[in-house]
Amino acid sequence: MSLLNYMQGDYADSAKKLFKDIQQRMVNPMQGAFRSGNSKEGVKIFVNYVLRDSLAWQNMSPQAKKETMVNVTEWNVILTKGDLFPEITASQIHSIKVPVLLLSGDKTYAFLTLIDKELHELLPDNKQVIFKEASHRMWYEKPEECREAVIEFLSSH
DSSP: OGGGGTOOGGGHHHHHHHHHHHIIIIIHHHHHHHHTTOHHHHHHHHHHHHTTOTTHHHHSOHHHHHHHGGGHHHHHHHHHHSOSSOOOOHHHHHTOOSOEEEEEETTSOHHHHHHHHHHHHHOSSEEEEEETTOOTTHHHHSHHHHHHHHHHHHHTO
């Protein structure tokens, strides 16, 4: 996430604004909720923000809410004792010399699309695969295509 602050070129201004918005409207309220012991409210803030719908959590099925809460302990530790989005610089990313596979969906969140573009530019040895008609949940939406992309990548290395 912190890469949004280091982007250059056409996307630099919008990336910085997006990072600031994420901090103000998602991360800070989530931290407040988790630190006050209200993890459900923290997860609700996240879901509503990333889905760009103030009623997204409210409209989720009980099963979807249950599945979303599975990782609540990890979120709690990160948001009360750690950093949800640790600082990382472009030069640190550029120094990664191993082959990297970047998978994303063409309907993923706007901030992830920007980060994917930046990673593709910064990583010296990467292959980027963008799945058509897939969101951030591409592994659920396109499991065979994702699996094939990973097997092909691993086979070539």
